[in-house]
Amino acid sequence: MNRLDPPNYFDDDAALDALALNRRLKCHPQFAAQVPAIKGGYAQYVAASGNAHSVANVALPEPIKAQLKALYASPSKELPHIDRIREQSDANCCPMCGSFHSGTLDHLLPKAVYPVFAIFSRNLVPACMCNSKRTEQVIGAADERILHPYFDDVLRERLFVARFEELGLAPRITLRPLLALGHPQAAAVRFHMTNVVERTSILRYLRTSWTNVLRRPSLAAAELRVTPASRQALADTITTELHRQDDTFGSRNNWRSVFLAGLLDNQTLDWLFAAFEMPGREQDGPLVDGIV
Numbered sequence: 001m002n003r004l005d006p007p008n009y010f011d012d013d014a015a016l017d018a019l020a021l022n023r024r025l026k027c028h029p030q031f032a033a034q035v036p037a038i039k040g041g042y043a044q045y046v047a048a049s050g051n052a053h054s055v056a057n058v059a060l061p062e063p064i065k066a067q068l069k070a071l072y073a074s075p076s077k078e079l080p081h082i083d084r085i086r087e088q089s090d091a092n093c094c095p096m097c098g099s100f101h102s103g104t105l106d107h108l109l110p111k112a113v114y115p116v117f118a119i120f121s122r123n124l125v126p127a128c129m130c131n132s133k134r135t136e137q138v139i140g141a142a143d144e145r146i147l148h149p150y151f152d153d154v155l156r157e158r159l160f161v162a163r164f165e166e167l168g169l170a171p172r173i174t175l176r177p178l179l180a181l182g183h184p185q186a187a188a189v190r191f192h193m194t195n196v197v198e199r200t201s202i203l204r205y206l207r208t209s210w211t212n213v214l215r216r217p218s219l220a221a222a223e224l225r226v227t228p229a230s231r232q233a234l235a236d237t238i239t240t241e242l243h244r245q246d247d248t249f250g251s252r253n254n255w256r257s258v259f260l261a262g263l264l265d266n267q268t269l270d271w272l273f274a275a276f277e278m279p280g281r282e283q284d285g286p287l288v289d290g291i292v
């Protein structure tokens, strides 16, 4: 998950004007008559800051809806941004879920429901396979809604961390949201967490990461190959590694940071430090008995 700069290099209105003149469009010349309505939809989308509760859908004739979807599937020369945004998705972590995968484009407002935004640059977000795992549900009750990487600055903050309970070889692992319930975006973050992030394989990733740390602590942070001198030293090492991963992935909500920030919970730190101090444990050796 991450806040992204919108594709400012692309002029959507100019592209619509050019498409209106394109005689090769199946809908030519009817397309031109719908351009003002489509532009109006785009302007309202931006004015509503991509908030799925406030963006209004635009009623278009069926052939125009089909034309816009066909243009997305097979972009004409007026629409170079589609490939360009997709290529961007190779960098850093997925802006929608925080995974390290990429390679696809997500229609933030699904094109099946909002065909008017099928080729709109502000509605196209680089993403991973979470794109196909999330439902077409983009809003819930009241302020619950999907977050928008081009508009929601809250995505720059650390929004949730792993929570480990019943600590041991196989703890219970969940995601813990960090924003206080009174925060204006708290409901949106929780909705996004439930409807996008928790539908991915993040919990499996966190479980594997936990098992790896118990087996060989230096897999969490290289410095942990040496047993930390104190609980504070352990916390400092994990914090340093957390900031390193935030920086590496350009996001505080990449899955690695979600894992590391979860280790900084007081009870988890207590448990880990006691495990480091287990009598007879070798440097960088297992933190629990019976793990290989």
Ligand SMILES: [Zn+2]
Pocket (backbone or CB within 6 Å): 094, 095, 096, 097, 098, 099, 127, 128, 129, 130, 131
């Ligand atoms: Zn994703």
